[in-house]
Amino acid sequence: xxxxxxxxxxxxxxxxxxxxxxxxxxxxxxxxxxxxxxxxxxxxxxxxxxxxxxxxxxxxxxxxxxxxxxxxxxxxxxxxxxxxxxxxxxxxxxxxxxxxxxxxxxxxxxxxxxxxxxxxxxxxxxxxxxxxxxxxxxxxxxxxxxxxxxxxxxxxxxxxxxxxxxxxxxxxxxxxxxxxxxxxxxxxxxxxxxxxxxxxxxxxxxxxxxxxxxxxxxxxxxxxxxxxxxxxxxxxxxxxxxxxxxxxxxxxxxxxxxxxxxxxxxxxxxxxxxxxxxxxxxxxxxxxxxxxxxxxxxxxxxxxxxxxxxxxxxxxxxxxxxxxxxxxxxxxxxxxxxxxxxxxxxxxxxxxxxxxxxxxxxxxxxxxxxxxxxxxxxxxxxxxxxxxxxxxxxxxxxxxxxxxxxxxxxxxxxxxxxxxxxxxxxxxxxxxxxxxxxxxxxxxxxxxxxxxxxxxxxxxxxxxxxxxxxxxxxxxxxxxxxxxxxxxxxxxxxxxxxxxxxxxxxxxxxxxxxxxxxxxxxxxxxxxxxxxxxxxxxxxxxxxxxxxxxxxxxxxxxxxxxxxxxxx
Numbered sequence: 171x172x173x174x175x176x177x178x179x180x181x182x183x184x185x186x187x188x189x190x191x192x193x194x195x196x197x198x199x200x201x202x203x204x205x206x207x208x209x210x211x212x213x214x215x216x217x218x219x220x221x222x223x224x225x226x227x228x229x230x231x232x233x234x235x236x237x238x239x240x241x242x243x244x245x246x247x248x249x250x251x252x253x254x255x256x257x258x259x260x261x262x263x264x265x266x267x268x269x270x271x272x273x274x275x276x277x278x279x280x281x282x283x284x285x286x287x288x289x290x291x292x293x294x295x296x297x298x299x300x301x302x303x304x305x306x307x308x309x310x311x312x313x314x315x316x317x318x319x320x321x322x323x324x325x326x327x328x329x330x331x332x333x334x335x336x337x338x339x340x341x342x343x344x345x346x347x348x349x350x351x352x353x354x355x356x357x358x359x360x361x362x363x364x365x366x367x368x369x370x371x372x373x374x375x376x377x378x379x380x381x382x383x384x385x386x387x388x389x390x391x392x393x394x395x396x397x398x399x400x401x402x403x404x405x406x407x408x409x410x411x412x413x414x415x416x417x418x419x420x421x422x423x424x425x426x427x428x429x430x431x432x433x434x435x436x437x438x439x440x441x442x443x444x445x446x447x448x449x450x451x452x453x454x455x456x457x458x459x460x461x462x463x464x465x466x467x468x469x470x471x472x473x474x475x476x477x478x479x480x481x482x483x484x485x486x487x488x489x490x491x492x493x494x495x496x497x498x499x500x501x502x503x504x505x506x507x508x509x510x511x512x513x514x515x516x517x518x519x520x521x522x523x524x525x526x527x528x529x530x531x532x533x534x535x536x537x538x539x540x541x542x543x544x545x546x547x548x549x550x551x552x553x554x555x556x557x558x559x560x561x562x563x564x565x566x567x568x569x570x571x572x573x574x575x576x577x578x579x580x581x582x583x584x585x586x587x588x589x590x591x592x593x594x595x596x597x598x599x600x601x602x603x604x605x606x607x608x609x610x611x612x613x614x615x616x617x618x619x620x621x622x623x624x625x626x627x628x629x630x631x632x633x634x635x636x637x638x639x640x641x642x643x644x645x646x647x648x649x650x651x652x653x654x655x656x657x658x659x660x661x662x663x664x665x666x667x668x669x670x671x672x673x674x675x676x677x678x679x680x681x682x683x684x685x686x687x688x689x690x691x692x693x694x695x696x697x698x699x700x701x702x703x704x705x706x707x708x709x710x711x712x713x714x715x716x717x718x719x720x721x722x723x724x725x726x727x728x729x730x731x732x733x734x735x736x737x738x
Contacts, residue, residue, distance in 0.1 A: 193353040193463045195503055195527065199597025201551035202504075202527035204464065206278070206353050210596075212547075212589040213353075213554025214582040215280065217245035217532055218561045220288070224252060226267040232561045233271035240582035243353070244277050245531060245556050249284040249294040254334045257298050262341050269351050280354045280531070280556075283338070285331045285453065287361035289470065290483035292320040299330065306330065309374070311366035319363065322445040322485075323373035331449075332456040343461035354463060356531065357454045360470040360508065361446055362483020367423070368438035369445075378441055382419050386444060387412045389497040398524065400433055400490035401440070416441050425478065433490060434478035442485025443494035451499025458501055466504035467495070468531050473511040489520035496524070508532035508558075514542055515605060522550045532558045540581040540727070541605060541653025541669060547585075548655025549603025551596045577669065580727055584667060587696035588729065591657065591665070600658045604668060607651040618658040620675045620686070620734070626652050627670045627725045654724065662689075662734040666722055674713060674721035675734055683736035688714045690733045691722065701731070 193206045203210040216236060223229055223246045236244050252264055272279050284294035292300075292308070299306045299320075307324050308316040320327045335357070346352050363369055368378065390397070390405065391412060397405070404420050405411075411419045416437055426432035433439075454465045469487045476482035487495050487505040495505055506529045509517050514533075522528050528550045533539060535557030546552040557578065585592070595601040602617050604624045614623040629650055654668020666673055677686050691707040691714075707730070708714060713721040722730050 190348070192347065192461070193350055195464050197597070199599070201597030202525075202553065203551075203593060203596060204353060204553050206350055210593040211242075211278075211353070212552075212585065212593060213243040213278070213280070213529070213556070214241055214585060215243035215245055215531075215554055215556035216241045216535075216560030217282075217556045217558045218247070219559050219563065220247055220284075222561050223247050223264060223268055224249070226264065229267065229271055233275050233277070235561065236277060237275040239560065239579045240586060241560070242276075242278060242582075242586065243280060243554065243556070244272060245280045245282055245356070247282045247284050248338060250286075250299075250331070250334050251294050251296045253338060254296055257296075257330075260334075260337050260341070262338075262345075265338075265341070266345070269346060269349075272351050273349065277351075278353045279351050280356065280554075281342075281352055282356045282359060283335060284359055285335060286320045286327060286358060286449070287483075288359040290360060290362050290364040290486075291318050293318065295320070295331075307371065309363060309366075309369040310371045312370055314370060317365060319369075321369055321371050321374065322442070322449045323369065323371060323377060328449045328452055332453045335453050336456040336460045339457040340460035347461070352463065355457070355465050356506075357450055357457070357465050357467055357502065360468055360483055360486060361450065362470065362486030363442050363480060364483055365480060367435040367478075367480045367484065368442050374445075377445070378416050380415060381413060382416055383444070386494070386497055387419075389493070393493065396524070398490055398492050400436070401493050404433065404436055404440075427477075430472065430474045430477035432477075435480065435484065436490075439479040439484045439488075440491060440494060442479065443487075443491035444485075444498050446485040447487075447495040447498035447502075451495075451501050454499065455501040464503045465501065466506050466529060466531075467499075467502055468506045468508050471507055471509065471511055471517060473513075489523070492524055492526065503527070504529055506531050510534065515545070518546060518550055527551075527553055529553045529555075531556050534558075535560070535576065535578040537577040537669075538651055540577040541607075541651040543578070543581060543585075544653040544655050544668060545603035545605035547592060547603065548601050548657075549605075577727065581669070584695065584727060584729065587699070588667065590699035591696070592655070595657050602656050604654040604656065604671060604673070605651065606653075606671070616678055617656060618660075618664070619662070619678050620664075621678055622656060622664075623674045623676070623721075624652065624654070624668075624671050626650065627672050627723060652724075659731075662736075663731070664734075665729065665731050666724070667729045668724045669727040671724045672713060672721065673724065674719045675732075676720075677736065683738050685737050686720050686734055687737060688712060688720055688732065689735040690731075692731045693728055694731060695729055703731075 196205050288294050306327050307321050309319045309321045408421045420437040423435045423437045425434045467487045470483050472482045504527045507521050543555045612625045652670035654671050657665040691712050692703050694704045695702050713719050
């Protein structure tokens with residue numbers, strides 16, 4: 171009888187224990203997934219404008235709008251200046267309103283901690299920090315002039331931020347650990363030095379001209395064969411030294427004004443990355459002592475307009491300094507890119523290395539965003555996706571505009587239904603992504619026993635170069651793209667979700683049955699994770715003739731299940 175009672179208690183308590191566990195990261199094959207309430211979650215998010223959550227009244231009509239746009243997660247700011255207006259005096263009323271607004275709509279929150287830095291600058295810190303520049307010193311440029319950026323070399327700066335962040339995380343645990351509305355936290359925002367290659371304050375100069383810290387040299391020795399290629403290159407060129415100043419170990423920097431890919435001012439960037447990572451890692455660690463949930467940092471990327479450190483926030487979590495962040499900030503779980511540059515797929519490939527999980531907290535939405543999202547999920551085990559400024563812009567007293575069902579909103583709706591099958595197949599090698607545009611209009615890969623090839627279903631209408639149509643030569647619409655994901659269900663059956671694609675199949679090994687054709691194609695959708703079968707497609711709705719090959723037509727956003735057969 172006692173054994174029976176124990177069995178009942180375990181059956182009841184284990185599910186409750188799983189539900190009570192804080193959000194966390196778990197590995198599945200090659201994928202890292204966010205787990206909430208005992209299940210993996212695919213974050214279909216949107217980030218609000220920076221100042222939106224500073225007003226409870228402003229946000230009241232926004233929360234239901236987010237739900238109508240098919241978001242399941244909202245990225246929202248909590249700033250140091252609003253929670254600690256006086257030193258040691260905390261006010262969490264804005265956070266309480268955010269939690270209440272999100273819960274009423276069944277939304278999850280990713281909180282963005284705007285503490286010491288936002289877009290490189292120190293602008294969200296409280297007045298008592300801003301005005302006391304002697305206690306809270308600023309970084310200095312090459313000429314020794316202070317800039318509005320808190321110095322990473324100041325212990326006082328770091329510990330004040332960490333105390334506020336720990337108080338925030340402790341409060342979240344107190345009011346949300348039973349709800350798990352907050353699933354993740356971004357620590358700072360696009361931090362890094364601007365308008366100067368590095369910090370030139372006295373403490374920074376002493377550190378730069380002093381020995382490279384043993385924490386870093388020990389890391390370099392331990393991970394010598396698995397470092398980012400950019401770091402390996404400069405370290406190797408200097409003879410793999412494990413002692414000396416920063417320039418003795420990594421070399422003197424150069425500036426290449428013709429190639430933005432080159433690592434200009436790289437030694438300064440390495441130096442700043444170590445100190446930003448040390449600072450932010452300490453802040454995150456203090457926060458995790460209060461409430462241990464996933465934490466990440468985001469990056470303002472280098473690009474043609476921001477080619478070197480100082481032009482973009484130098485020392486931020488870019489892929490070329492990923493090792494510095496892994497070394498000095500082990501409390502940070504993930505480095506995430508804010509992608510507004512055109513080389514989107516290149517950026518994602520840069521970040522999806524060295525075991526770094528994939529999450530895109532800021533990017534463009536709309537049709538191009540939808541296509542990129544589908545590709546990222548299929549090809550890079552994407553954890554979540556979030557366009558910026560999803561609440562639009564309005565002033566006090568204005569009624570927010572009703573949500574428009576754009577291509578991203580429709581894609582979010584489709585993905586909500588099929589998130590179960592996506593999450594089941596992440597990291598297993600049974601799922602791939604598709605992305606084609608007018609610069610790269612064909613993609614091929616092998617999945618299962620077939621070579622799958624995708625190309626654009628529609629290239630779109632030409633865009634006039636200017637003035638009325640006919641007054642200037644037409645130019646190509648560079649925004650035309652197609653995106654999708656493919657899941658191999660086994661044998662000759664595949665599930666494809668996509669938009670603006672033709673998808674064709676050829677056998678990897680022709681063998682005795684060299685030819686392939688369509689047996690069945692069904693369109694459908696998923697409801698509560700269950701496949702809802704729709705039309706049986708054939709004829710003009712598929713590529714199933716001797717003229718067009720074998721495969722799917724997906725001019726509109728859809729999910730199609732295809733069963734192939736072989737013949738001779």
